[in-house]
Amino acid sequence: MPASQNLRKQEARASRRRSIDRWFGRIGFLVTLGTLGVLAILLLNLAASGLTRIDWQFLLSFPSRRPAEAGILSAWVGTILLMMVTASVAVPLGVAAGIYLEEYAPKNKWTDFVEINISNLAGVPSILYGLMALGLFVYQFRFGQSILAGGLALACLVLPIVIVATREALRTIPASIREAAFALGATRWQAVWHHLLPYSTGGIATGVILAMSRAIGESAPLITIGALTFIAFLPPAPILAHAPFISFDWLFSPFTALPIQMFNWVSRPGEEFQSNAAAAGLFLMLITLSMNGAAILLRRHAQRNIKW
Amino acid sequence: MSFPYESSRRLDKAIERVMVGILRVGGWASVLVTFGIVITLVTESWPFFKAVPVGRLFTDRMWTPLFLEPQYGIGALLAGTLVTTGVALCVAIPLGTLLAIYLSEFAEPRFREVVKPMLELLSAVPTVVYGYFALLTLTPLLQKIYPDLPQFSMLSAGLIMGIMIIPYVTSLGEDSMRSVPMLLREGAFALGDGKLGVALRVVFPGAFSGLASAYVLAISRAVGETMIVAIAAGLQPRFTLNPLESAATVTAFIVQVSLGDLPHGSIGYQSIFAAGAVLFLMTLGFNLAGHILRRRFHRAC
Numbered sequence: 011m012p013a014s015q016n017l018r019k020q021e022a023r024a025s026r027r028r029s030i031d032r033w034f035g036r037i038g039f040l041v042t043l044g045t046l047g048v049l050a051i052l053l054l055n056l057a058a059s060g061l062t063r064i065d066w067q068f069l070l071s072f073p074s075r076r077p078a079e080a081g082i083l084s085a086w087v088g089t090i091l092l093m094m095v096t097a098s099v100a101v102p103l104g105v106a107a108g109i110y111l112e113e114y115a116p117k118n119k120w121t122d123f124v125e126i127n128i129s130n131l132a133g134v135p136s137i138l139y140g141l142m143a144l145g146l147f148v149y150q151f152r153f154g155q156s157i158l159a160g161g162l163a164l165a166c167l168v169l170p171i172v173i174v175a176t177r178e179a180l181r182t183i184p185a186s187i188r189e190a191a192f193a194l195g196a197t198r199w200q201a202v203w204h205h206l207l208p209y210s211t212g213g214i215a216t217g218v219i220l221a222m223s224r225a226i227g228e229s230a231p232l233i234t235i236g237a238l239t240f241i242a243f244l245p246p247a248p249i250l251a252h253a254p255f256i257s258f259d260w261l262f263s264p265f266t267a268l269p270i271q272m273f274n275w276v277s278r279p280g281e282e283f284q285s286n287a288a289a290a291g292l293f294l295m296l297i298t299l300s301m302n303g304a305a306i307l308l309r310r311h312a313q314r315n316i317k318w
Numbered sequence: 319m320s321f322p323y324e325s326s327r328r329l330d331k332a333i334e335r336v337m338v339g340i341l342r343v344g345g346w347a348s349v350l351v352t353f354g355i356v357i358t359l360v361t362e363s364w365p366f367f368k369a370v371p372v373g374r375l376f377t378d379r380m381w382t383p384l385f386l387e388p389q390y391g392i393g394a395l396l397a398g399t400l401v402t403t404g405v406a407l408c409v410a411i412p413l414g415t416l417l418a419i420y421l422s423e424f425a426e427p428r429f430r431e432v433v434k435p436m437l438e439l440l441s442a443v444p445t446v447v448y449g450y451f452a453l454l455t456l457t458p459l460l461q462k463i464y465p466d467l468p469q470f471s472m473l474s475a476g477l478i479m480g481i482m483i484i485p486y487v488t489s490l491g492e493d494s495m496r497s498v499p500m501l502l503r504e505g506a507f508a509l510g511d512g513k514l515g516v517a518l519r520v521v522f523p524g525a526f527s528g529l530a531s532a533y534v535l536a537i538s539r540a541v542g543e544t545m546i547v548a549i550a551a552g553l554q555p556r557f558t559l560n561p562l563e564s565a566a567t568v569t570a571f572i573v574q575v576s577l578g579d580l581p582h583g584s585i586g587y588q589s590i591f592a593a594g595a596v597l598f599l600m601t602l603g604f605n606l607a608g609h610i611l612r613r614r615f616h617r618a619c
Contacts, residue, residue, distance in 0.1 A: 020510075028512060030512060030514055031424075031512045031513040034420070035420070035424045035513075037416075037420075038416060038417070038420025038421075038424050038425070041416055042420065042425075042433055042437075045417065045437060045481070045484060046436055048440070048481050049436075049439060055455050056447070056450075102344070103343075103344045103347045106341045106347075107341075107344035107348055109344070110338075110342055110344055110345040114338060115345065124348065126606070126609060127352050128348050129605070129609050130352070130602060130605045130606065130609065131348055131351060131352055133538050133539070133542075133604070133605040133608070134355065134542070134598070134601060134602075135541070135542020135569065135597060135601055136544065137569050137573070137594070138359070138594055138601075139355070140572075140576075141355075141359065141362075141572070141591060142351075142354050142355045142358045142359075144358075144576075145358035145359075145361070145362045146358050149582050166351045166354070169351060197331065197333070197334040198334060199334045200334075220442075223442060224442070227442075227443070227444025227445070227446070228444070228445075229446045230445075230544035230545055230548075230569070230573065233576050233577070234573070235576075238576075269444055269545075272446050272447070272450070273449070276446070276449060276450050276453065276454075277549065284454060287450055288450070291450055294444045294446070295443065295444070298442055298443065298444060299439060299442070302435075302438075302439055306435045
């Protein structure tokens with residue numbers, strides 16, 4: 011076979027490869043857009059049937075048998091109170107666990123076990139946290155179907171997210187920072203408190219926001235502890251007009267939350283309830299998407315400002 | 319003569335000891351949560367497994383533990399979970415892998431930096447919203463193509479679940495493909511292969527354990543997903559492998575029983591913990607497999 015013919019064959023093959031590559035690039039781009047398009051369709055869809063329902067009356071009314079009078083007052087109040095419990099349990103515990111595992115824990119079998127445990131815990135279906143809360147918090151500890159039980163269930167659920175985020179934030183800090191602190195006589199805690207924690211605030215805050223956004227949208231564990239009930243009242247106020255001014259009765263109050271209210275409306279027949287569901291869904295989407303957006307920006311900001 | 323800072327040094331040491339104690343409590347918390355889940359599942363489902371002969375779990379055809387003449391064929395629930403997960407994987411694995419290859423090997427870095435977090439939003443959408451979408455938008459759409467599709471179908475729930483788990487495949491898959499050393503790619507390019515050829519013949523095999531762990535974690539997510547299937551796939555247990563029918567999954571059964579009045583210690587109460595125990599074992603297996611695969615991948619790099 012003459013050399014020129016061989017070369018021509020090679021060239022033909024190369025140009026075929028190039029055109030395959032070009033086509034794959036186009037397909038990949040279209041699939042990316044299509045996948046993101048699902049998100050857009052989802053939002054537009056909710057807006058189309060829910061936007062007309064959103065007004066002050068919807069925000070400030072209790073759920074009702076008559077769809078046009080129903081609102082999400084008890085739902086959003088419940089969500090806020092739940093998040094207060096969840097955050098005040100999951101954030102300190104998760105950050106402490108992250109610091110302990112990254113800065114203190116000796117490398118041994120036990121630490122290995124804890125690590126496998128956390129990675130498994132992050133993959134445990136949310137409904138199992140609900141079953142645990144039902145057996146343990148609702149019945150063993152006798153918290154009842156209360157904000158406390160729900161908030162604790164969600165706190166257990168997002169604990170691994172906070173732990174992992176804290177560890178990753180600490181891991182990006184170079185060892186030289188720690189060594190410099192130790193060389194100046196700092197104890198390990200002083201190094202953590204004065205240096206490592208301030209430098210990792212961005213990363214930890216990102217993780218906390220993502221964890222809270224996950225908890226806000228979660229409904230399965232709350233349904234499992236029996237929270238799907240008709241709640242047309244608000245929990246007792248946390249602040250009183252008389253001494254001792256602060257009350258914790260709300261912790262033991264029954265509750266509903268935004269995703270549960272939405273589930274309630276989705277599962278009812280009738281178009282009017284469905285547009286209520288869409289309106290509640292629109293709120294949920296706005297909350298979770300803006301929290302995720304904030305987390306993305308925060309992460310980018312933290313990465314840009316610190317160059318080791 | 320005493321060192322001037324000795325007393326403050328002693329204080330620092332005391333604070334250090336206290337703080338280590340507090341931090342260790344945090345480290346314990348995650349283990350306690352796991353123990354809490356395992357112990358609750360075991361103790362609350364114990365009476366159920368004691369009352370029901372284990373053989374009947376596999377020989378009965380129906381799952382009706384709350385009926386007067388109860389049947390305990392857990393296969394009816396597992397079939398629902400199997401089908402919805404299967405449909406979801408048919409969506410998520412091809413699309414997720416394709417996106418991972420595209421983002422890691424083809425897309426401009428700036429495009430990737432913008433798109434990747436946006437794709438991850440897909441798994442941040444509350445699942446009850448996905449359920450709404452599957453039931454009230456996708457199902458009517460599918461009914462136009464296939465008019466006999468019932469209002470609740472495993473197909474519709476599975477398709478949406480597939481969309482939800484795409485980011486798990488893409489994100490982990492893309493990470494592992496990008497950590498395949500550049501040298502290997504350059505070698506293949508030097509031998510005259512094209513971009514797609516390099517991606518499929520060099521990068522894909524090189525990143526396979528990472529991709530496999532992504533697939534396994536996606537499976538675990540799909541098996542444990544609750545709200546989408548509870549809303550859109552139906553709550554009636556039915557022994558069928560046909561995705562065009564409605565059937566309850568293990569998770570949907572738990573929701574369905576939780577919706578009713580559930581006295582502590584009743585057979586209904588025990589049955590959801592039994593279903594939960596089965597679910598826990600399944601996802602534990604997938605999670606551990608995923609963990610091992612990911613670790614192997616990190617070691618290979």
